[in-house]
Amino acid sequence: xxxxxxxxxxxxxxxxxxxxISKQFGASVGYVWFAPDSQIYPQLRRMEExxxxxxxxxxxxxxxxKREYRITDEGVRAFREWINAPASHQRERSxxxxxxxxxxWAETDEARRNMERHIAFYREQLAQWEAQRAALLDRSxxxxxxxxxxxxxxxxxxxxAFKVFTYDGLIERARSEIAWAERGLELxxxxxxxxxxxxxHARA
Amino acid sequence: xxxxxxxxxxxxxxxxxxxxISKQFGASVGYVWFAPDSQIYPQLRRMEExxxxxxxxxxxxxxxxKREYRITDEGVRAFREWINAPASHQRERSxxxxxxxxxxWAETDEARRNMERHIAFYREQLAQWEAQRAALLDRSxxxxxxxxxxxxxxxxxxxxAFKVFTYDGLIERARSEIAWAERGLELxxxxxxxxxxxxxHARA
DNA sequence: CAAGTCATGTAACGCGTTACATGATTGG
DNA sequence: CCAATCATGTAACGCGTTACATGACTTG
Numbered sequence: 140x141x142x143x144x145x146x147x148x149x150x151x152x153x154x155x156x157x158x159x160i161s162k163q164f165g166a167s168v169g170y171v172w173f174a175p176d177s178q179i180y181p182q183l184r185r186m187e188e189x190x191x192x193x194x195x196x197x198x199x200x201x202x203x204x205k206r207e208y209r210i211t212d213e214g215v216r217a218f219r220e221w222i223n224a225p226a227s228h229q230r231e232r233s234x235x236x237x238x239x240x241x242x243x244w245a246e247t248d249e250a251r252r253n254m255e256r257h258i259a260f261y262r263e264q265l266a267q268w269e270a271q272r273a274a275l276l277d278r279s280x281x282x283x284x285x286x287x288x289x290x291x292x293x294x295x296x297x298x299x300a301f302k303v304f305t306y307d308g309l310i311e312r313a314r315s316e317i318a319w320a321e322r323g324l325e326l327x328x329x330x331x332x333x334x335x336x337x338x339x340h341a342r343a
Numbered sequence: 344x345x346x347x348x349x350x351x352x353x354x355x356x357x358x359x360x361x362x363x364i365s366k367q368f369g370a371s372v373g374y375v376w377f378a379p380d381s382q383i384y385p386q387l388r389r390m391e392e393x394x395x396x397x398x399x400x401x402x403x404x405x406x407x408x409k410r411e412y413r414i415t416d417e418g419v420r421a422f423r424e425w426i427n428a429p430a431s432h433q434r435e436r437s438x439x440x441x442x443x444x445x446x447x448w449a450e451t452d453e454a455r456r457n458m459e460r461h462i463a464f465y466r467e468q469l470a471q472w473e474a475q476r477a478a479l480l481d482r483s484x485x486x487x488x489x490x491x492x493x494x495x496x497x498x499x500x501x502x503x504a505f506k507v508f509t510y511d512g513l514i515e516r517a518r519s520e521i522a523w524a525e526r527g528l529e530l531x532x533x534x535x536x537x538x539x540x541x542x543x544h545a546r547a
Numbered sequence: 548c549a550a551g552t553c554a555t556g557t558a559a560c561g562c563g564t565t566a567c568a569t570g571a572t573t574g575g
Numbered sequence: 576c577c578a579a580t581c582a583t584g585t586a587a588c589g590c591g592t593t594a595c596a597t598g599a600c601t602t603g
Contacts, residue, residue, distance in 0.1 A: 175591085177592080178590080
């Protein structure tokens with residue numbers, strides 16, 4: 140359900156082709172909600188059938204024709220409905236924490252490598268989120284520019300403020316994941332030993 | 344793939360029926376990896392076919408027969424393999440951050456209510472994670488007791504340490520979600536205004 | 548002339564969610 | 576006697592992941 144809203148969100152800024160969108164999912168919005176091509180193309184088709192978006196074929200001789208998607212009034216309505224709907228919270232489901240809880244079963248080397256992977260991943264994310272935040276503040280993001288161009292100037296501050304706030308949250312999350320995994324590395328060293336043996340009750 | 348490992352993890356402590364497991368998923372492990380009954384029962388059956396677990400029918404006159412699941416050596420192997428395998432990190436996909444990024448589209452009231460929901464949810468999670476952490480430290484968790492009973496005493500410290508570390512991460516996460524949403528509430532008040540109008544490019 | 552990027556997908560599969568089904572026993 | 580708890584599931588549906596397919600044009 141959220142891919143749909145991520146797509147609508149993007150299209151509220153300006154009309155785009157599925158290809159453009161999929162590039163954006165590889166960057167900007169993709170840093171908040173990622174989706175691969177294989178989800179984007181069919182989802183846009185379905186949204187077209189539902190009347191949330193409209194496509195215009197832009198023929199360009201030789202090349203395959205592009206389809207430019209534009210949000211409809213109904214799409215805007217649906218998007219607004221989603222944003223105002225009560226947010227539902229799912230119960231926790233974190234693979235990394237699950238793994239961490241049973242680290243006594245791991246080889247010290249592999250445990251260390253996995254913590255390092257965790258740190259590397261979030262350092263990467265952190266860099267991108269910080270770059271994105273900076274691009275919002277100095278208005279160098281093209282999506283933001285298009286969005287601001289299509290909305291009244293008295294709204295500009297709010298629009299930017301909420302996006303910066305979003306990235307602030309993600310940046311904080313990245314930092315705390317990094318700090319956590321660094322403590323994890325220390326703990327692994329402290330506890331370095333053979334992994335636990337199989338429990339007595341296991342059966343061959 | 345992780346439900347399977349969460350189940351194996353639980354069964355390394357002691358044999359359990361699907362019903363017991365599903366209770367645990369509503370509490371202890373469920374605070375790290377949640378799953379409903381409708382996933383647990385069929386998954387255990389599949390794992391039985393794969394030879395990762397073995398079931399013993401415990402007939403009790405009158406009542407429906409319980410099936411007690413016990414991890415097999417192959418199950419232990421599979422679990423160890425998972426814990427040592429390189430952790431794969433998915434790209435970000437956070438509904439709440441997605442929503443936050445487009446809060447200029449929301450009604451102030453609804454935006455506020457959703458932030459309050461976010462805070463309430465994580466306060467609840469925080470309380471449970473803190474309780475869980477305390478239960479580990481004072482050894483009052485029954486699953487932990489069973490696990491420690493089935494493993495050599497020199498391992499006990501490690502076993503507890505990794506679990507405490509896990510909950511520390513979750514507790515930190517909950518705190519930062521709460522702090523973020525509290526800043527969100529302030530921002531919503533500061534920015535209180537009519538939601539943005541529909542963009543000029545939308546089509547009826 | 549090869550690699551990359553433009554442009555659009557399909558197909559298969561597993562995971563997760565929600566709702567529903569069934570029936571016995573135990574406790575207030 | 577009614578609600579909760581014990582005990583086990585099925586069915587339908589949508590979301591997400593991975594891998595693959597196709598073909599033209601552009602840049603080094």
